[in-house]
Amino acid sequence: MATYKAPIREIQFVLNDVLDAGQLSALPSYGDATMETMNGLIEEAAKLIEEQIAPLNASGDTEGCRWNNGEVSVPKGFAEAYQQYWQAGWVGLSNPPEFGGAGLPYTLSKVVDEMLCSADVAFALYPGLTVGCFEALHALGTDEQKATYLPKLGTGEWTGTMCITEPHAGTDIGSVKTKATPNGDGSYALDGGKIFITSGEHTMADNIIHFVIARLPDSPPGVKGLSTFVVPKFLVNADGSLGARNPVRCTSIEHKMGIHGSCTCALQFEGAKGWMVGAPNTGIQNMFVMMNLARILVGLQGLGQCELATQNAINYAKDRKQGKAFNGGETIIDHPDVRRMLLTMKATTEGARVMAYETGLYVDLAHHHPDPAVREAAGDWVELNTPLVKSFCTDSAFDLGSLAVQVYGGHGFIREHGVEQIVRDSKILCLYEGTNGIQAMDLVRRKLMMHNGRLPQRFFAKLRSESTADAPVGFIAKPLREAVDELEKTTQWLQESFKTRPDDVGFGAVDFQRAFSLTYLGYNWLRMAKAASLSTNDDAWKLSKLTTAQFFAQRMLPQVHALCANVRNSATELMTLDAASF
Ligand SMILES: Cc1cc2nc3c(=O)[nH]c(=O)nc-3n(C[C@H](O)[C@H](O)[C@H](O)COP(=O)(O)OP(=O)(O)OC[C@H]3O[C@@H](n4cnc5c(N)ncnc54)[C@H](O)[C@@H]3O)c2cc1C
Known part of the structure; x- marks a missing residue:
């Protein structure tokens, strides 16, 4: 089984000595985010993640999710771990305090994301999509929508989804067909089928909030005719209590190459009640509000898997005895070709960590720095870095997963060692949120x-x-x-x-x-x-x-x-x- 120990020293070296993340505490909104506080929180998160989440990685992969008559069950231990995770405040770490979050830097939340995604990337998708849905509604929602959904999405008590893909509409989002027809009372009736929806149905949380791309009846064709809607699994009453079940049916779940613990759902919207988020026909711009940060998060998923592959390969190579090397050593780490692989893994993972955290740092500076020139420069870096972080960290995760298998030799191909799971789990990272x-x-x-x-x-x-x-x-x-x-x-x-x-x-x-x-x-x-x-x-x-x-x-x-x-x-x-x- 692959094991995970959070690389605290590496993380703190990048934050303290390379990026000077202590500068964040000088920003007006982050006065409390001193390096000392952040280091303490990183150690606390690492403990929970190592002890409660990492042990679910192999069992979640073996057990997978199950569909039964529209209901989806997640692997054993996921629901309890998710409750523990959000209640400890980790889902809302960088969400604003007025919506239940801790208001800490985005950079810090990316560090926690890395650790969570090393421990169990399938599990990490439940909080990950929740934060994405929160960010979209926070940026675009009306005051009423925010008051209705954000307090519980912001903490992770409710989970979120992003519903874009349809069988004929993958990369080509402009061909989305799901229809949103006005009900005449400010709400819309959504009809259509979505596929591949991560966390689309489960019972780990009391409610699921879907952020859906759909088309108004009179909208122009293509991407210019898309609008976005918030569609809750359970309607929310004026007093905040849960009302009727909305007709969003999970018709099946996918059987996948990896991330078995994450449910990937086909959802059928059958007159489901939703409310428009943002202006009509601005769906593509709205979607990118969510997508840009989601792409950075997927980069962190890749980084997490790079770290998992690297530390397991190094540990194995220090232990496995096989022949005598030229330097007289007997473990495989003494063979030059094994060193080549391990150094490739180390150089990639540690270099990618700086890229990923620096992108997080620039997000914080772009949003919170008082000087507009600094905000503009940081914003430029975020724009440039987003495709780099997303693609490099995720391609590397798949490559390093494969290298880990190579370091383990034939044993890497055997399931019980756990490194073949990295290859299977990480491929999807190169595909979703834009290939x-x-x-x-x-x-x-x-x-x-x-x-x-x-x-x-x-x-x-x-x-x-x-x-x-x-x-x-x-x-x-x-x-x-x-x-x-x-x-x-x-x-x-x-x-x-x-x-x-x-x-x-x-x-x-x-x-x-x-x-x-x-x-x-x-x-x-x-x-x-x-x-x-x-x-x-x-x-x-x-x-x-x-x-x-x-x-x-x-x-x-x-x-x-x-x-x-x-x-x-x-x-x-x-x-x-x-x-x-x-
Ligand atoms: C496990 C899983 C979870 C997912 N979760 C979600 C989710 O939560 N919500 C959601 O909405 N979707 C989700 N998706 C869908 C995912 O985002 C899409 O699969 C992805 O966007 C690619 O679309 P596609 O599979 O239709 O591939 P296609 O669009 O058919 O692409 C096939 C190939 O053609 C290339 N290609 C296509 N168009 C172009 C172009 N214009 N220029 C250059 N190359 C191009 C692609 O790069 C790719 O290599 C998920 C998918 C999976 C498998």
Whole structure:
């Protein structure tokens, strides 16, 4: 069975020494969020997660969810653990106090998300979607809608969903058909079928609040005719008590490759009563209010699984004896090829952690910093980082899950060791909230072009300013500067080709996205190496950080050049092969 120990020291190193997250307590809304408070909360969350949630990971995977005549049961132990989790305040950690939350930084909630997603990513989806639904209603709802739903969504007492997908409408959201017909009293009757709805039906909470994309009868076709609605499983009476069951039926649940503990539901809306959220036909913009933060959360899900794969592979490799290595050692960690895999895993996970937490930090600065210029710059970073965090952390989770299996050898393929579950659980992360291919389109078509290319320009300027020749860690500063030059050249090529050669841009987008992420990780490893070299009291730990930084600089960062060459080699001839000739 895979085991999980929260990497507290790594987490605190990134927050304290690399990102200076203590700066958050200087923001007017976060006066209480000192580093000391945050560190204490991280340790408290880690204890609950290690002791109560992690033990459910393997059993939840084996048992899965069950559908019976419209009712869904979750694996044994999930309901009790969920009650404990929300009642301890972890679902509402960064939600506003007026709606039952603790009002603490978003960054802190992402740290807790990482730990929860290492312990059991399937379980983590129940609170995850709840927070997403809360964020959408908080940003867009009327005062009445907020008063009705947010106090209980904000704590996690009720759970939430996001209902977009239909059988014919996956990536192509504009083809959603679910209808919302006015009832004449301010409410709407929703009719239609949604599929793949995470946490769509269960009895872990007293009520489920669905955030639904649907179409008004007279709406224009495509994405311009979508609107958003709040549809509760149980209608809520004026005094807050629960009323009649709304006709939203769970007709089946999916049998999946992984995340078996998470119920993935087909929902049939049969005249279900809902209320419009936001203005008519603004559904696509409304959905992105939820989707942008949800994409960051999925990145954290990926990071959690990266950490799980990495720590289990390292522990196993230290223990498993097999042959004599050239250095005389007898455990598999002494073999150079196993070290290559473990260093790849460490370099990826620790580098991705800085990227993910920094994105959280920028969300906090973008929302709460008193200086508008700082808010604008932080907002640009969030926009740019969102597809990077989502795609890099989740692709890495699947890759590192596979590497963990490789480190375990044949034993990794056997279920009882638990690492094959990481491969199965993490694949979905690359697919939902917009596939990673769609993240790449977002990066090259939107994020590179916004504000006349201001987003990547800020990124290049920052990296150049922090990787100057006299930096104490020249072994990574130099290859980082070379990677930035290459990436900037490729960015300009994409910006120029965007209108004239859209297929070439689309063809190169995923390679570009990875090149961008690896360059970002180069910056992260530069900062980690600098911070570690200042550390005076633990030589083994310092050596581990500097060696991993060196590995990243020598073995991973140079991949940026090949990836960028691939992007610029994209040619329209690739699109001339007709489908029948494949
Ligand atoms: C376990 C699970 C949980 C889910 N949870 C939810 C949920 O809670 N709520 C919800 O609404 N949905 C949910 N989904 C749906 C999920 O978001 C979609 O599956 C996803 O958006 C992709 O849609 P699709 O499966 O129809 O694939 P398709 O859209 O058919 O895509 C197939 C392939 O084509 C590519 N592609 C499609 N269009 C383009 C394009 N324009 N440019 C480039 N490439 C393109 C994609 O990248 C992909 O590789 C869930 C799905 C699963 C499996």
